[in-house]
Amino acid sequence: MTEVDRENLKRWESYITGILRPSYIHAYLVEFLPKVKVEEILSLEEKSCTSSAKCFFEYLITLEQVGWYRAFLDQLGAVGYTGLVNAIENVDFSEIEKLRECKELLKCISQTIVSNIKPNEILNSMKCLLPREHEEICKVSESKGDTAGAEKLLECLQRSDQSQFYKEFKLAMDLYNYDAVTSLLSSDADDVSDCSVTTESVMQYSEQPEDMDTYSAPIIHTPNSQQNSNDFKRMELRAYQEELAESAVDGDNTIICAPTGSGKTIVALHIVERHLTERTDQDKGKVGFMATTVPVFQQQLELFKKHFEMTNFKVYGICGDVAGSCPVEMFIERNDIIILTPQILLNCLEVGHISSLSAFTLLIFDECHNTTKNHPYNVLMRKYRDLKLGLVASAFPQIVGLTASIGVGDAGSVKDAMGYILQICANLDAENISTVNKNVEELKEHVYSAIKETKKAAMRTTNPFADIIRQIMVQVEDMAKSIYNIDNLSNIKNQNRGSQKYEQWIIEVQKRCKVLQMKDMEEERKTCRALFTYTEHLRKYNDALIINDDARTKDAVKYLKSFFNNVKGGGYDETEQILTALFEAKEEQILRIEADPTNENPKLTEVRKILTEEYQQNPMTKTIMFVRTRALADALKNWLNESEMLSFLQPRLLLGRAKSTGMTLPSQKEVLTSFRNDSGNKILVATSVADEGIDIAKCNLVLLYEYVGNVIKMIQTRGRGRAQNSKCILVTSKEDQIDKEMVNSAQETMMYRAIKDLQQLDRTTFITKKNTIQAEDKIMEINKENTDKAAESYKLLCAKCKIYACYSDDIRKIEGAHHVVIDKSFSTRYRTQPHRNPVQIGSMQKREKLHCKDCSHNWGITANFNPFKDLPVIKCDSFVFHHVSSGSPQIVKKWKDVPFSIKTFDSAEFCQETI
Secondary structure, three states: OOHHHHHHHHHOHHHHHHHOOHHHHHHHHHHHOOHHHHHHHHHHHHHOHHHHHHHHHHHHOOOOOOOHHHHHHHHHHHHOOHHHHHHHHHOOOHHHHOHHHHHHHHHHOHHHHHHHOOHHHHHHHOOOOOHHHHHHHHHHHHHHOHHHHHHHHHHHHHOOOOOOHHHHHHHHHHHOOOHHHHOOOOOOHHHOOOOOOOOOOOOOOOOOOOOOOOOOOOEEEEEEOOOOHHHOOOOOOOHHHHHHHHHHHOOOOEEEEOOOOOOHHHHHHHHHHHHHHOOOHHHOOOEEEEOOOHHHHHHHHHHHHHHOOOOOOOEEEEEOOOOOOOOHHHHHHHOOEEEEOHHHHHHHHHHOOOOOHHHOOEEEEEOHHHOOOOOHHHHHHHHHHHHHHHOOHHHOOEEEEEEOOOOOOOOOOHHHHHHHHHHHHHHOOOOEEEOOOOOHHHHHHHOOOOEEEEEEOOOOOOOHHHHHHHHHHHHHHHHHHHHOOHHHHOOOOOOOOOOHHHHHHHHHHHHHHHOOOOOOHHHHHHHHHHHHHHHHHHHHHHHHHHHHHHOOHHHHHHHHHHHHHHHHHOOOOHHHHHHHHHHHHHHHHHHHHHHOHHHOOHHHHHHHHHHHHHHHHOOOOOEEEEOOOHHHHHHHHHHHHHOOOOHHHOOEEEOOOOOOOOOOHHHHHHHHHHHHOOOOOOEEEEOHHHOOOOOOOOOOEEEEEOOOOOHHHHHHHHOOOOOOOOEEEEEEOOHHHHHHHHHHHHHHHHHHHHHHHHHHOOHHHHHHHHHHHHHHHHHHHHHHHHOOOOOOOEEEEEOOOOOEEEEHHHEEEEOOOEEEEOOHHHHHHEEEEEOOOOOEEOOEEEEEEEEEOOOOOEEEEEEEEOOEEEEEEEOHHHEEEEEOOOOOEEOOOOHHHOOOOOEEOOHHHHHHHOO
């Protein structure tokens, strides 16, 4: 220990005291400090951890005992303060400093976090926490509730010295679908300071419906390889399945469109089998089978492994974000059939782990109707079409799509439907649409179509609960407006309380709060915190109105009481106390409404009537009831269990993975197995997890409870009723739902007519039309990239402090992805810090982090693009775009959405600009 070391400790006092919790190094305190001082420090910690740490630090730097300094560092390392130890030993706190912005963001949105998350659910994903912190969060959550536990978690994150803490937190929010929190976090972990430890730039594509989790831990399955190929016996297909497979077996790019339950996966197995066995050793096949969701991936993987277990063909499955952590290219090279998600394939192509789609000879797209817009399937097919234009025919894979309903978009006529379906064919480069035409009678013998009915339910004649809740919401809105005009924070007007539109309004207000700037920083923080608190309460009231509309008032009240109990178990500041008092003032009146038997929801009365009649006629009935949300699924399950007439159904939930009401994949499997078997479970209450793909036992009653989507969803859900004489009944109180279902029925008829008309075209005409659409799409794609969006100029202001940064005219594009500022004066408005991960990505070499000179907001990076050094590469969402003429501001997250054109970087222009 030298005096220099002591002086360095003093220099970094604010960092050390902002991280260290003295009680965690109790052994050190006892050894080196007097007992009285130890008691004083520990007593202070009960009131303020930072005050306690300061008290300890003041005494620490006066110590003279031999070895005190080394012992201090060793004790820090022993309990897990590795970031702090590294900073002290290297006399460099730059990495600790980089965490500040992440912590400020979490502080800003803390009310949303504590109101939504369940800490015990995400703790196993938070490896950055110290063991003691993990234990304490668990204890607080168990004794005081989730809100208090979430506040404890935030407190620990605010004192973290781990560089990866923000990335781990964001990934946990993604993994458990805490959308209200995720929407307020930066779109990329590296976008908020340099908190993440990203080793490569990997493009992420979300491919999850409401219920699915594609951010689960990586699942890598060992290859299934058998030696006994001579024992392999080709499966026997039904005639209609042979018909479906015919054009694909012949090598054509094909969309196979057949009803749910017709055995499309069996058809796919046959196509794969023929594709692999009929190729020569010099021209071996390589098959990729893609499923859009994790549960479907696992289901299909099991089927493929079982089918090919008696062959030499190796089946391998990869699921999860493993592009940077496993040799995917090697796995593809060593196996014959790869089951994966399009996300995996896209990520591998993006970072170069797979050179191109020509690594495969056959790609199968399950649920291929999703090949539209920016879905991962369509992004893949754009790459395929680019490959096709550049290489000979043998160099790119055959494409096969599987679907129960190709859809018609918003078509209003058969002609429009033909246009939509031709677009899907162009997207998939399909030369044929394969349906059952010759063997229709055989198909009808094996696949049953449910009889569709609609039951119009009455609405409550009076709704006193909703009246009270809306009154409270008006009061909360007025309280929010008293501190800031929240109407100016959203473009959504005339929001209807108790609707999804109101939820969208809340999300937009909270996003604007995130970038709200006021002259007084302390006032800004108070305002933002209060606005987040108000909007979180409004969100819960909105949820309760939706639950009350579709379930019982009892369920809505239970939801609100649970929320307020959690609020009380947390920080419970003055604003929360006032808001809680609003509810409690009406609680007695609400409880009387809840207990009133005349307040029963007429929709539930209708469901009770339907189920009673069906099970009286057939006690062996199996039912799937589809609902929109997990909260509603849980409420209806409770209602069924508590109903004397319906509890015999022994309802089970089938949900996707999300929050506390979500289900793990093993749980989903257990529920489905129970439903298939004679276990007493006669009804599943399901969200859209059961829509498509997952294999569900034959049932003879499908209830759509306020559950209406497009024509594809209608066909998919109706297809769940696979038993003979099955029914599919829509129960709704909303006229627009009935109208929408009638439109879906008409569009279904149009879809089949359009497919038939397209099949009547001769092959040359069909392919010409498909190629024409592809050519037009490519021209539009190029034009979109090159078209000037606006001639006007925009001023870029720092999103945090609103200081001027540059003009839109000063921005140039490099390689179509990197946006640099060529104005030489720009360097006077930013400062740089060393980049934690200065990796090479393509031709770009990361150099340093780039921050606003005034407020340190993260603006991007500096990078080398040979031969140019240290070019400032800026991030779109770090700025607010102000129209130079009108002064109107815009917030844009992605460069592709900016309201102005961006020129391509020109080296001569840049050299001239910097002279």
